[in-house]
Amino acid sequence: MTQYLDKAPDAGRRSRKAADPSAVKVVEVVIVGAGFAGLGSAIQLRKAGITDIAIVERGTEVGGTWRDNQYPGAACDIPSNLYSFSFAQNPAWSRGYSGSREILGYIKGLARDHDLLPLIRFEHNVEALDFDGGEGVWTVTLTGREPIKARSVVMAQGPLSNAGFPNIRGIESFTGKKIHSARWDHSYDFTGKRVAVIGTGASAVQIIPELVKVADKVKVFQRTPGWVLPRLDFQSPEWAKTLFAKLPVSQTAVREAMYWIHESMALGMIWNTPMTRALEMLGNRFREAQVKDAWLRRQLTPDFKIGCKRVLMTNDYYPALQKPNCELISWPIANLSEKGIRSVEGIEHQVDCIVFATGFEVSKNGTPFPVHGLGGRDLNAEWAGGAQAYKSVQVSGYPNLYFTFGPNSGPGHNSALVYMESQIAYIVRSIGKRAAANLKYIDVRADAQKAFNVDIQKRLAKTNWNSGCKSWYLSADGFNSTMFPGFATQFARQMANFRERDYRMV
C-alpha cells in the first residue's frame, strides 16, 4: 500500500523560521484518525468542494478499529451490506457478515479509490488541541513534530481505539504470554497451549471458537453472561455479487431492507416492550437448543434485560464452550499469579497464555488528549461529570470542532456507519457554511446544548441501557453519554436539521 509519509524535516524547518503566526499555512480541515469516520469525512468534504484537508493518523496504516482488531474470528455483527458506506457500496462482500480482514480491505479500498492517501500523515500522534478565538484557528500539537494549524478539526479517532490490560490484582506477576484482543500478537502460536480467556463480550465470543480449534485447553473466565442470539451468516452467492455489480440499485434495495429489519429491532432492544420479551424468548430458546447441561445453561443465563448491554450475535460460542478442551469458569477472579489465574474457589488455573478480551477504554468522561477551547476552557474538566455535546457533533465553547461518535451517538441495534453518515453530512454542512460565509468560527450556543441534553437524558431514562445493568455504555456513576435513545431514522432526522439559531456565527 502506498503511504504518504510526512516530509517533516523540511516542513519543520519552514515553520520554525516563520516568526509571524499568520505566515504559517492554516489548513482548512484537520481530521484526527484514518479509520471509517476519518476517511468518510474526507470523501464527503471533498465532494462538497472542501479539498484543503490533512488527515493525521497515529498508526502506519488506515483502518482504525478494523486495523487493530485482527484477532482470530474477528468479524462485524452487522451485515456487511449495511456496515459499509451507502456512497461506496461493495458488491463483492464474500459473506453476510464479513470478517475483519475483508472489512479492513474495504477501508483500504476507500482510501485508494478516493485518492485519500496523499492527505494522510501517518505516524502523527495528536497530543493536544488548542483554539485561538482571536484568529479562529485550532493548533494541533503532535508528538515530536511541528504543530498543524487548522480552521476546523474533525475528531475521528474512534471511541473504541484505546485498549489496555485491565486492572486485575497481580497482573504484573504473571510470567506467561499476555495478549489483548485489540492488539493481537499474530506471531504467537496457540497450538497445544493452555489458554485462559478473560471476558465473554463481543470479542471473546468470536475468539473462543477459534482458540478451541487449536489450543490444548481453553478456560473461559466469565463475569456476566450476555444475551446471545443466532447470527444468520451465509456465504454470498456468486449470482448476487454479479447482480450487485451490474445493478447497484439491487444492492441498495437489499441494504434498505436490512436497514429496516434492524430498525425494527430497536423496539425490543432500546425500550422495554413486548418485543423485548420476544427477543429474550428467542435468546432463551437458542440457549436451550445449544446448551444441553442445565447448570452450564444457568451459568450462561443473563440476569438483565436484553439490549441493556451489547447483544452477542454468534452461532459458534455455545458449542465451543461445550468442547472437551474448553471450560467455562464463572468463579470470580481473585488474582493473577506467576503461573496463571487464581479464582475464588481456591484453585490456581495454570496457563501458558492469557487473552484479555476485556474491551476498550471508552472515553465517557473525557477526551483522549487535552482539548482547549475559547478562553482556554478545558473539555476534559467540563466532561468530568459526563460528556455532553450538541447533537453529538459539537460542544459549546469549542468552535469549529466536530466529533464523530461524540456523546450520545451510539447505536445499539443498527449499523454504526448509518449513524456515521448522518454525522459526516452535518459536519460537512457546517464546515461548508463557515467557509462560504468566510466566518471566523461557528459555535453552538450553551443554552441550545443544555436544552438538547435535558431532552436526551429524559429520553434515555426510559431505555433498557438505563434499566440497571452495568455496561460500558454507562459511566461509573451510571451516566449515559454514549447511546442515542431512538431509531437510526430519528438520529438521521436530528442530523439533517441544521438550526442556525442554535449557533453563534462570528
Add this chain to the structure above:
Amino acid sequence: MQLDTAKMLAKIKNTQWALADIDWDAPGAELVTGDPELYAKLKVFMADLMWIEHVGARAFAAMAKKAPDDTLAEIYRYFHAEEQRHANVEMALMKRWGMLEGDADNPILPEPNINLRLVIDWLDTYSDEMPIEVLGSVIPSLEIALDGALCKFLLDTVQDPVCHAAFEKINEDEARHLGVGFHMLEVMGHGKLHQLLVKAAGNLLNPKLIIGIAAYLPLLNRMRDNLVKLGLKEERLYEAMNKYKRIGGRTEQGRRNPWFQIISHQSAMVVDRKSFYHVPVDALVRLTDFYPRRLLKATPTWVKGLTWKTAA
C-alpha cells in the same frame, strides 16, 4: 446491625486465599492416620462436612440472583465461590489423610447420604425459584448450626496442624458470611408486619417450599444422629442453634422477620429431644433410607466441580 456492604465487599476481595497457600505436605497427617478409631469416624464426618459446604454454596448461588442490589449480588457471588473453596479444602484434607477412594490422581468423590442427596436435588430444582426471604433466613441457620458446630467438633477432635491452619482461614470467611447473613435477616424484617406475615404465610403454602422443608428437616436430624455416633455432644449442636436465635433476635427488624421466628421455633423444637417434632421427623429420616435411588435426578454437574487439587 447495620452493615456497610461496599466495605464488606472490599474486605472480601482483599482477603482472598487459595488452596496453594496451605502446605499440604507439612507434617502432622499421622495424628489422624495413626489413630484407626478417629480415622474411621472422620472419614464419614469429613464427607458430610464437605457436602454441607457444597450445599451451602448452591444456596449462595441462588442468593446471588436475588440480591436486592449489585453489591450484595457480588458479595453472594464471592460467597458461593468461597463455600466451594471450603469444600475443596475439606476434600484436600481427606486426600491428605488418605480418605478418598479410587486412584491417587483421580479419586472418587464420597457419596453424599440420602438426605443430602435429596437436599441437593431440591436445591438444583427449586432454589432459584425460592423467595429471598426464605433463603436469606435459612442460610444463616444452616451456616451457624451445621457448619459452625461441625467445624468446632473437627477442631476439638483433630490435632493435625494443617487442618487447624486451613480452618483458621475458613472460619475467617465464615465470620463474614454470617455477618452478611444476619444483615440480610434484618433487612428482610423491614416493612409492615402484617404484610410480612401475609407474604410468609403465602410462601409457606408454596408446594415447592414444602418439599424443601420435607428434605431439610430430616437432614438436620440425620446429621444430629451421625454426630452423636461420632461422639459429638448434642449440646454443641444445640448451642450453635441457639446462637442463631440470639444473634438474629438482637434487633427489632430481625425479630420482625417471620422467617426468623419460624426457624427459631423450629430450632427450639430440634433442641428439645422430648418435643413431638422428632416423632414425624425421625420417622422421615428412617423413611428416606428406603427412598428409591432411581427417583433421584442425575447428579447435577455443579456437584462435579469439586477438587482437592491446588492447581488445575
